[in-house]
Amino acid sequence: TLKSNGPVPVEEAARLIEAYLSACDLKMTPVGKTAVRIDPIAQEIHAVLPAKAVKIKGPIPLSFREAPLRLVTDFYAELTGQSVILSPQVNADRPCTLKTVSRLPSEEAVRLIEAYLSACDLKMTPVGENAVRIDPAAQEIRAVLPSKPIKSDRQINVDFREAPLRQVANFYADLTGQSVILSPQVNADRPCTLKAVNRLTSEEAARLIEAYLSASDLTITPISDTSVRIDPVQQESKPSAPPAEEEPPRIVSTTPAVGAADIDPATTEITVSFDQDMRGGFSWTGGGPDYPEVTGGPSWRDSRTCVLPVKLEPGRYYRVGINSKSHQNFRSKAGVPTPPSALYFTTRGASDELKARTQKPAILEMTPANGAVNVDPNTTELRVTFSVPMGGGFSWTGGGPEYPAGPEDKGPYWTEDKRTCVRPVRLEPNHTYRLGLNSFSHKNFQSAAGVPLDPVVYTFQTAAGVP
Structure with a gap:
């Protein structure tokens, strides 16, 4: 708000606005000869x-x-x-x-x-x-899929939000007229998110999907004039490594501990330790006001413990990511990345409101209830309500005949208060369903503060149909 002082010369008005922005802790920086950029001071x-x-x-x-x-x-x-x-x-x-x-x-x-x-x-x-x-990118999630094959002379939109890879592959097949085969080493249910790109030709859309798959460490290989195969990019391997090292590394401890309160602000390092020898890279992820000031480069204390030098302040909430979907340099000796996770804590002097941000979300209600029997097969949605406002992402996990199908034109969504996630479904009579909310490697059910839900298995059985 800059109150009106009546008409002033243009140059004086510009000086007034510059002074106002400075008083608001904002600075103006020239960018080239004809542009300026406004930033928070000290950013x-x-x-x-x-x-x-x-x-x-x-x-x-x-x-x-x-x-x-x-x-x-x-x-x-x-x-x-x-x-x-x-x-x-x-x-x-x-x-x-x-x-x-x-x-x-x-x-x-x-x-x-x-x-x-x-x-x-x-x-x-x-x-x-x-x-x-x-x-x-903001983490709003929804799936938009074509209801019929795309014509090459139409402008189309590309937008996938946590859609299974098989649906992206089907869309690519519609665009190119080719058969697409997923190799056995590719998880057809892996979630894919390609943010909206509008008004493309089918050829441009196909190129976008090819670039996305490449960025996701997948390759497209022609196997005939009318078909292609999608394979994982070959990773370095060590045949002599014991089978245990081919498993994703698990975090065995952190300092501070995950969810800890009243941490001494004089603490100068954050550490993470794994259950196996690591390759030596790292992906400490995050940003914004919740990410601590880093005072030096990360280093490995030994083959299993990585150290991040930091400077903490009293009365603060901090959150640091360990790997993410697009940054996965915390890897085992065999090259297997640890699934994304987060370390969060508060320092001494933090308010109760900040301490509440470390609270793990809990499920208050499921509809149908977990373990329910004789569920109406005409039920069209699953609803899960949480104890705290959530971040807007989700990881509905599972597959096979026990995983409930859903309409292709409507994906999961959140209610306005971000406490209830709704998953549209198409159920069959006399059928047992089993699905998960989060898993060891998929943790997108998170509170608004970024704290993930512990994995939950959700099961129910529908009633017999009417003869």
Whole structure:
């Protein structure tokens, strides 16, 4: 709110607004000759500016292997002639790998990079006419799937939210007219999220999906003129490693402990220890005000314990991620990533409200009830109500004949208060159903503060149908 003082000259009005923003702890930084950026005071931000505002013409190769994100955005800026700004919540040094694609038109290369960033849970927002900003994507989840094969002469939208891989593959088959075979090593139920990209041709949409699969460590291999196979990217392996090392690493301890309260703010390090020898990389993830100030580079105390140097403050809530869907450098010696998880705690002096953020969500009610029998087979939805407001994501897990089918045009959703998740279903009479909420490797049922629900198995049995 800046109160009116009557008409003033343009230059004086500009000075008044600049003074007002400064009083609000905001700073203005020139970006090029014709733009400024407004940031919170004392926030770091990485801006990427194109070397020249001219699009690159002609076919070009596209390949990034563990390259810092800033290099990818530099290249995008060169391709588009736009300024690219990374928000403070985005790590400009996060490694990016986009498998080699040779001799692409510049416009197609731009689409591939946009699809890759979307697959990495990053979103691009226009800022003025010649700049974009890259932010972490919000975690709203829904599935939008075509109800009939897509015609090549129509503009279409691509939007998958926690959709099973098989549905993405079916959509790709509709777009290309090819048969798509998932290899036995690929989990057809793995959740896929490709944020909305609107008004594409079918060919552009197919390229987007190919880029997304590449970013997800999957390859598409032609096996005939009319079919392709989707395989996992080959990982380094050690045949001599014992079978136990092929299991995902489990966290055996952290300091501070998960959910701890009244931690001494003089604590100078956060640690995580695993149940097996690790490869030596790390993905400490997160950002924003809940992420602690880091005072140095992470290191390994031994082959199983990683240390993050930090500076804590009294009366604070902190949350640090250990791996994520798009950052998985905490890996065993055999190359198997530990499933994403989080370490959260409060320091001495924190309010009761902050301490409540460490509370694990609990299930208050299930409809139908867990273990219920004689459930009406005409039931059209499952409802689960939680003890605290939730973050808006979900992990309904399971598969096979015991996993309830759902309508293709309507996915799970949350009620307005974010306490009840609703999953539309199509049930059969005289049938036993079994599904999970969260699992060891899928933990998207989380409180609004990011605390995951402990995995729960949900079972019920429908009544016999009317003869």
